[in-house]
Amino acid sequence: MTMEELISLASSSNTTQSTIPQVHALNILRALFKDTRLGENIIPYVADGMQAAILGFMSSVWAxxxxxxLLFSTLITRIFGVKRGKDENSKKNRLTDLFPSPV
Incomplete structure (x- = not known):
């Protein structure tokens, strides 16, 4: 219920009201998606979080x-992970073995 409310606030584009709740919702979502302790519990909300982040790009408000x-960046890291080795073609950097290294 909390995630749904935060995503709803983060996705709102009502320019007549204060944008402070929207900014706070985006920042709280970023913290939740970044928290590794939430693990698999947060995964069902990634798509909605990505949509909220992209909708926020069109806002006239800088904040x-x-x-x-920042939310978008956190979600990209959550989805694709981080680079684990210096070598671009390293097996450690792969998400799956379905795509062999182009060597």
Whole structure:
């Protein structure tokens, strides 16, 4: 219920009201998606979080665009992981063995 409410606030594009709740919702979502202790529990909300981040790019308010960019970056890391080795073609950097290294 909390995630749904945060995503709803983060996705709102109502320019007549204060943008402070939207910015806070985006920042809280970023912290939740970044927290490794939540693990698999947060995965069902990644798509909605990505949508909220992308919708925020169109805001006329800098704080919303900034928070959206930070959320987007966190979600990309959550989805694809981080680089584990210096060598670009290293097996450690692969998400799966379905795509062999182009050597």
């Amino acid at each position: 919303v665009r900034n928070s959206s960019t």
